[in-house]
Amino acid sequence: MERLHQRQCRLLRRSRLARRCHQGRQDRFRSAVDRSAAADGERVGSASVIRDRVRVSSLLPDFPWDTIAGAKAQAAAHPDGLVDLSVGTPVDPVDPLIRAALTSVAEVPGYPTTYGTSELREAAVAAVARRFGMTGLGPDAVLPVIGTKELIAGLPRLLGLGASDLVVIPEVAYPTYEVGALLAGTRMLRADGMTRLGPESPALIFLNSPSNPTGRVLGVDHLRKVVSFARERGAIVASDECYLGLTWGAEAVSILDPRVSDGDHTGLLAIHSLSKTSNLASYRAGFVTGDGELIRELLEVRKHAGMMVPFPIQAAMTAALADDEHETVQRERYRARRTVLRKALEHSGFRIDHSEAGLYLWSTRGENCRTTLDWLAERGILAAPGDFYGPTGTEHVRIALTATDERIAAAAARLTT
Secondary structure (H helix, E strand, C coil): CHHHHHHHHHHHHHHHHHHHHHHHHHHHHHHHHHHHHHHHHHHCCHHHHHHCCCCHHHHCCCCHHHHHHHHHHHHHCCCCCCEECCCCCCCCCCCHHHHHHHHHCCCCCCCCCCCCCHHHHHHHHHHHHHHHCCCCCCHHHEEEECCHHHHHHHHHHHCCCCCCCEEEECCCCCHHHHHHHHHHCCEEEECCCHHHHCCCCCCEEEEECCCCCCCCCCCHHHHHHHHHHHHHHCCEEEEECCCCCCECCCCCCCCCCHHHHCCCCCCEEEEEECCCCCCCHHHCCEEEEECHHHHHHHHHHHHHHCCCCCHHHHHHHHHHHHCCHHHHHHHHHHHHHHHHHHHHHHHCCCEEECCCECCEEEEECCCCHHHHHHHHHHCCEECEEHHHHCHHHCCCEEEECCCCHHHHHHHHHHHCC
């Protein structure tokens, strides 16, 4: 434990030093631009400055959704229209309770706080204890974020990681974990088991249970081993738990469950979203909780960057976290759609792997995922190819449950005729 604390302190100190060094680099860069402009007059503009610098976009992979435009066009040409099962975006309405909370403070003109209202943070603590058995948290250990994707993409940089640090992500993973490592310029390794790391001491380990895209659930014993490994080697564990409230065939537990953490949250962060069970994807509503010292460091950096959740969204989040009934209703909608879609896929020769939880069916026909993608597109159905998520996903497609009952029924009919 002492070793973890020392490593964590080093990371936090390095984050503060990096901010001071970055300011120095910015000052030198501005001076260089000013000198160049003075020498060359009006010739120097933004284009020439960009030309001489590395474009951040060049460090990143192609945006995966751009690669399936052809399949989408083919599927959309179906006489009965497109059934888009490629993206996990909600299609059901936001509950009136949440909408009322949003509009109730729409007239407030001032800036919101980065830390969020005390009511929001208290509601989050109560909700995760009530829904997921996460205990030992206080409101000071909760930080609202502008959707969890931006937090995940920025987390390695927010923690001050750099070229000498290693970030570990799942072998088949939500692409934003890799993006976060690339943006921070760290090393990255895909690993589902800690034995693959050998003698390495990673700085940050991303977990995702239930998994996007596979729906795999990590059990208590597995999570305990990850926490033990991280504490032995001084790593921070960031657990993406956005699908924790959508379990079908297995119990899913948080990294902050006392059966996993033994009540000690040191070095642990749990990332939660209201996009899925509360249908708040358009609101960009999430939060991170866990180790109080790490939360405070993230808060300090985000305050400087102006990374604030809008005040009306905070009110909507508070209402959503205080009410479980709307979540239950939405979960049962997805359960019914899952039953229909799974039966149709298996009838047409697909094998469903994992998929014990979450909003997707991790499906295969034993062929390259792009071949399967075309097969589905011929039937007017669009899925996400497994190669989006890593090299070992090339024989699977991710099929989402996020379509209306009518579109799910249409997909089922096309698959079974």
